[in-house]
């Protein structure tokens with residue numbers, strides 16, 4: 001670099017620009033979440049949409065997460081839209097992507113009241129027929145991905161809020177025994193997969209989670225293969241249950257794993273800095289609670305970007321629920337997850353104003369200099385740019401600023417008409433100067 005600062009390297013200097021201070025774009029260099037999670041022995045996962053796994057979406061999904069959950073691709077309605085006619089394409093694609101990126105897959109979900117094919121829900125079945133349909137579905141799907149799925153959400157959302165069984169195709173047709181049967185059939189199809197029951201509003205200690213607790217306890221006592229409990233954690237801003245860690249611990253004490261399977265934290269739109277800070281605190285509390293309990297396997301977010309979240313269409317007026325915004329910029333929640341996983345707490349990008357010095361033209365003993373002040377995520381209502389000339393240069397005339405020079409120290413203040421630099425905007429001023437020998441580019445500071 002030294003040799004650049006000579007008169008012989010003017011061409012380089014003329015096009016060069018000196019940054020005043022760089023905006024904090026440190027996230028690119030931060031340790032990926034998956035590395036932090038690996039170091040903790042935890043999963044950090046995301047739900048994904050297969051068709052989106054290219055470009056920036058694919059880059060982030062592959063780089064930041066050590067586990068993927070198909071958001072819809074493994075649901076019955078997706079994989080068997082017409083009876084006996086299967087479509088595994090998106091599920092296969094996600095599994096292949098995960099394998100290529102050394103990620104686990106969380107299979108989701110085998111037995112649910114929702115997103116079933118209409119041939120199934122509209123059919124009229126005897127108890128025996130319904131049981132064999134379910135058994136065949138589980139054997140087929142779990143068998144197809146045998147050895148490739150770390151954990152299956154075998155049964156999804158079996159309870160009502162008061163802790164009674166939800167009235168569903170399965171409960172109504174087969175009775176509560178469908179849960180133990182489904183687990184048993186899944187275990188037979190892939191003995192190595194961890195088998196979970198998954199539900200929402202079971203994050204804190206309440207009637208619903210206590211019903212789930214009692215079910216798991218009963219299944220364990222009967223030797224039914226149940227390995228874990230999934231707490232979906234579709235949360236509302238500022239409403240992380242205070243008993244979350246205690247609840248995780250009580251399931252762990254039954255001898256099962258616990259996973260946060262579908263974390264998102266929705267807020268009333270539009271988002272603002274205060275809400276995003278609260279959201280970060282909420283994400284942090286959830287990940288902290290999981291890190292604090294050895295049997296908590298990890299945390300999966302239900303979509304990592306606001307552009308791929310179920311929230312806006314499901315909860316009108318709400319959104320911004322994930323750790324990345326719609327343009328894939330990490331939000332404060334991202335840093336909060338990293339911090340809770342033991343990473344450094346890089347402050348989220350807050351924006352900055354920067355000044356770039358350049359020499360558009362130069363001749364004999366004279367030159368024209370230019371300073372461009374740009375703001376992104378920040379703004380200025382007035383400005384002063386300062387620098388020190390390193391080789392005896394002197395300003396002879398300035399425009400769009402008032403410049404004074406004392407020895408080698410230059411200070412240029414805004415004119416009355418260009419004092420404001422708005423967020424996303426810039427202001428440029430120029431000057432003529434004299435030089436001899438060399439004309440090195442100075443470092444500019446804004447004050």
Ligand code: XIL
Nearest residue numbers: 071072108109156200232262309310
């Ligand atoms: C959601 C998907 O994200 C949406 O794309 C789909 O339209 C509806 O289902 N609990 C679950 C998930 O277990 O399967 C749901 O996923 C969200 C709630």
